[in-house]
Amino acid sequence: MHLCRENSQKHPVTKTRIAVTGGKGGTGKSMLSTALAVELAKRHSVLLADVDVDCPDDHLILSIEREKIKDVEQDLPVIDREKCIKCGKCADACRENAIIFSKETGPRFIEDQCTGCTACMIACPVDAIGRKKRISGRIYRGKGNGVELLSAEIEPGQKEGSPIVNSAKETLSGMKNKWEIEIMDTAAGTHCTVISAVRDCSAAFVVGEATPLGAHDLELILELLSVLGVPAYIVMNKAGTGDDSLIEDIAKKRGLEIVARIPYSREIAEAYSQGRPVEHPEIEKIAEIARKMIK
Ligand code: SF4
Numbered sequence: 072m073h074l075c076r077e078n079s080q081k082h083p084v085t086k087t088r089i090a091v092t093g094g095k096g097g098t099g100k101s102m103l104s105t106a107l108a109v110e111l112a113k114r115h116s117v118l119l120a121d122v123d124v125d126c127p128d129d130h131l132i133l134s135i136e137r138e139k140i141k142d143v144e145q146d147l148p149v150i151d152r153e154k155c156i157k158c159g160k161c162a163d164a165c166r167e168n169a170i171i172f173s174k175e176t177g178p179r180f181i182e183d184q185c186t187g188c189t190a191c192m193i194a195c196p197v198d199a200i201g202r203k204k205r206i207s208g209r210i211y212r213g214k215g216n217g218v219e220l221l222s223a224e225i226e227p228g229q230k231e232g233s234p235i236v237n238s239a240k241e242t243l244s245g246m247k248n249k250w251e252i253e254i255m256d257t258a259a260g261t262h263c264t265v266i267s268a269v270r271d272c273s274a275a276f277v278v279g280e281a282t283p284l285g286a287h288d289l290e291l292i293l294e295l296l297s298v299l300g301v302p303a304y305i306v307m308n309k310a311g312t313g314d315d316s317l318i319e320d321i322a323k324k325r326g327l328e329i330v331a332r333i334p335y336s337r338e339i340a341e342a343y344s345q346g347r348p349v350e351h352p353e354i355e356k357i358a359e360i361a362r363k364m365i366k
């Protein structure tokens with residue numbers, strides 16, 4: 072499995088950092104993250120980091136008014152035409168196809184495609200590519216329901232979420248406050264933004280739905296966690312509404328446990344739609360497992 076450039080960087084690990092993730096969008100990650108954070112906060116200091124950067128919504132569920140604490144900036148290439156010898160090496164180095172090159176006109180940058188990886192600057196033999204800054208995301212902070220929240224949001228139109236997640240983690244590392252447990256609410260999928268969020272976690276609760284697509288995506292995220300060496304605990308959401316054996320078979324094949332089965336219920340749906348953290352005995356079971364991880 073390929074790990075992108077952003078994920079070759081290291082960040083300090085806090086005392087106990089766990090992830091709530093899932094291969095597919097809409098499986099209930101935010102529901103579980105917020106419910107788990109509130110349950111744990113009854114006995115512990117808890118930081119919930121909403122690093123689902125495309126659509127962070129934990130603050131809405133927890134009715135937290137967010138305050139912006141930081142802009143995340145990205146380097147964009149700026150070409151010095153006087154120095155450029157039109158060799159094309161910058162275009163060859165760009166994996167995002169963000170540089171169009173011709174011998175006649177030289178390189179042209181497509182800003183919307185650029186992730187700010189700086190490969191073109193490194194590749195240029197005559198140092199003809201300088202940098203300018205642009206805002207690629209924002210970090211917010213807030214507090215409610217006994218939970219401290221850090222919320223990371225990508226700027227509309229930006230492609231690469233990993234730098235925003237990494238910036239959120241750096242912000243956490245630089246904070247004087249420390250918490251007994253940090254929960255990372257990740258994006259869905261297995262892309263670099265998710266890898267950035269889970270790679271230094273001591274465990275991950277993986278939310279899955281018992282549908283063919285849900286099972287397929289669950290397999291992918293479990294494989295990713297296995298490659299990263301992050302222990303996984305499966306949480307079945309909307310249990311009993313699909314073919315539960317789809318998830319049970321995956322758990323059995325991988326020797327993993329389904330630690331909770333959250334049913335589909337009117338109370339849960341109402342709490343979620345009204346912006347209230349969900350309370351349920353299955354959430355308490357998950358919290359008990361997380362408590363045992365606190366060092
Ligand atoms: S910074 Fe990276 S993505 Fe942007 S143009 Fe250069 S090589 Fe391409």
Ligand code: SF4
Nearest residue numbers: 155156158159161195
């Ligand atoms: S690598 Fe540098 S010199 Fe070569 S085309 Fe790109 S900007 Fe010009």
